[in-house]
Amino acid sequence: MMSDADYIHGFYSNNNAIISRFYRENERTFKAFFREHFGKSDDYLDDLFQESCVVMWQNITSGKLSIHNLTSSLSTYFTSIGKYSLMAKDRKYKEIANDTEIQKLDFVEDDAQELEKRIEREDFVDRMVGDMKPPCSQILQMFYFDKKKGEEIAEAMGYANTDTVKTQKYKCMQKLKPLLAKFNAL
Amino acid sequence: MAENQNIEERIDRYLLRQMEPIERLEFEADLLNDPALKEEFEIQRTIFESVQRVGMRRSIQSIAEEHDSVSVFGRIKAFFSESQSRGRTFSYAFAVAACVSCVCIVSLRLNTAANFRTIGAECYAELSVPIARSSDEIADKIAEAYDLIGADELDSAQTLVDAANALLAYDNQQFESAEQAEYYEALRQGYQEDLEWYQAIIYMKEGKVGKAMKMLKSIAKNNGTYAEEATNILSLIAIH
Numbered sequence: 468m469m470s471d472a473d474y475i476h477g478f479y480s481n482n483n484a485i486i487s488r489f490y491r492e493n494e495r496t497f498k499a500f501f502r503e504h505f506g507k508s509d510d511y512l513d514d515l516f517q518e519s520c521v522v523m524w525q526n527i528t529s530g531k532l533s534i535h536n537l538t539s540s541l542s543t544y545f546t547s548i549g550k551y552s553l554m555a556k557d558r559k560y561k562e563i564a565n566d567t568e569i570q571k572l573d574f575v576e577d578d579a580q581e582l583e584k585r586i587e588r589e590d591f592v593d594r595m596v597g598d599m600k601p602p603c604s605q606i607l608q609m610f611y612f613d614k615k616k617g618e619e620i621a622e623a624m625g626y627a628n629t630d631t632v633k634t635q636k637y638k639c640m641q642k643l644k645p646l647l648a649k650f651n652a653l
Numbered sequence: 654m655a656e657n658q659n660i661e662e663r664i665d666r667y668l669l670r671q672m673e674p675i676e677r678l679e680f681e682a683d684l685l686n687d688p689a690l691k692e693e694f695e696i697q698r699t700i701f702e703s704v705q706r707v708g709m710r711r712s713i714q715s716i717a718e719e720h721d722s723v724s725v726f727g728r729i730k731a732f733f734s735e736s737q738s739r740g741r742t743f744s745y746a747f748a749v750a751a752c753v754s755c756v757c758i759v760s761l762r763l764n765t766a767a768n769f770r771t772i773g774a775e776c777y778a779e780l781s782v783p784i785a786r787s788s789d790e791i792a793d794k795i796a797e798a799y800d801l802i803g804a805d806e807l808d809s810a811q812t813l814v815d816a817a818n819a820l821l822a823y824d825n826q827q828f829e830s831a832e833q834a835e836y837y838e839a840l841r842q843g844y845q846e847d848l849e850w851y852q853a854i855i856y857m858k859e860g861k862v863g864k865a866m867k868m869l870k871s872i873a874k875n876n877g878t879y880a881e882e883a884t885n886i887l888s889l890i891a892i893h
Contacts, residue, residue: 481712483712483716486712486713486716487716487719487720490713490716490717490720491720491781492781492783494720495781495843495878496839496840496843499839499842499843499878500835500836500839503839504835513717517710517713517714517717518710520709520713521706521709521710521713524709525702525705525706525709528705543836546836588699589703589706592699592700592703593703593706593707595703596700596703596704596707597707607700607704608704608707608708610665610704611668611669611700611701611704611705611708612704612705612707612708612709613708614669633658633662634658637657637658637661640661640697640700643700644696644697644700647696647699647700648696651696
């Protein structure tokens with residue numbers, strides 16, 4: 468039987484089998500809750516559930532959530548993330564901000580404008596990153612997501628050495644940075 | 654370019670937590686004193702977080718696709734399609750047996766019982782592993798029943814399902830907030846559906862055709878989580 472600590476550790480270490488198990492065990496209750504209370508379609512609930520998984524994973528890997536500061540069960544925490552994601556997607560649910568469980572989430576922005584700005588920026592940069600073509604898409608994924616070492620990336624990409632990886636990765640970042648700087652200046 | 658590349662690599666080492674504690678503190682101090690470094694850091698961190706989000710979305714998406722592709726109905730359909738040739742071999746024997754109607758009825762019932770045993774096993778294989786929650790007796794019983802069904806200890810599993818049903822019927826918890834109460838109601842609904850589905854699986858694994866059909870019809874009618882699976886099983890059984 469897996470505990471909340473096991474799941475948190477599984478998310479932290481990108482363990483696909485554990486994340487998959489969390490997915491299977493929580494999907495039904497999560498969707499039933501949001502279907503009943505917000506009357507959303509199955510497609511909408513699929514997106515909401517997956518986005519909430521991503522947010523929880525981010526909170527765990529960034530150190531915002533650990534077994535030491537988890538104040539409820541992980542499934543309750545996960546439902547709170549779902550409510551917060553729902554509010555972030557659709558401002559007509561702004562009253563959710565008063566929810567007692569939501570108020571416990573320490574990553575929540577109190578300022579609605581700040582929240583909207585952050586979401587807009589994230590959507591923009593996610594689109595940029597998601598639209599990148601190989602080899603940049605592969606190198607950045609291996610470097611930042613899979614956290615592979617230079618030697619491993621060189622081998623996977625067929626490069627002569629890690630210097631080539633560094634140079635190529637630098638060039639990829641140079642494609643993204645000016646666009647992001649321009650967006651920030653707007 | 655070399656200097657910029659060095660700055661980028663330094664920021665990466667911080668973001669990827671590859672720095673020693675002292676080096677980390679030095680970097681944080683530099684961030685406070687160097688606006689250009691701070692600006693570069695913020696841009697790089699935004700990209701770093703985005704690559705992670707995009708990567709994780711892809712992982713979750715592939716988990717979702719995998720999850721959908723191994724739905725119980727797909728596996729049961731595969732079972733029936735694999736057994737088509739077996740069915741054809743038997744059809745001649747059935748034609749002969751049809752001459753004696755009572756023999757035929759018994760044969761059909763035996764065949765359905767065998768099919769149900771296979772379907773019950775497939776349905777069990779597809780079940781999510783239940784979570785035992787501390788101080789939640791119903792969840793504990795469901796988790797134990799799950800293990801026992803897997804071990805084919807069906808009588809003991811039945812006892813636990815009955816006990817969980819009884820607990821559910823007399824559960825009258827009070828909650829501090831409406832949110833907690835709402836969440837618990839959704840949980841209870843889930844328990845109820847799980848228990849009915851477990852019951853159907855037990856009947857199917859036992860080969861109790863009549864009881865399994867009755868339970869599946871009830872699940873299909875209630876339009877809950879397992880309604881589609883129950884409907885599909887009933888229609889497959891009707892065809893075969």
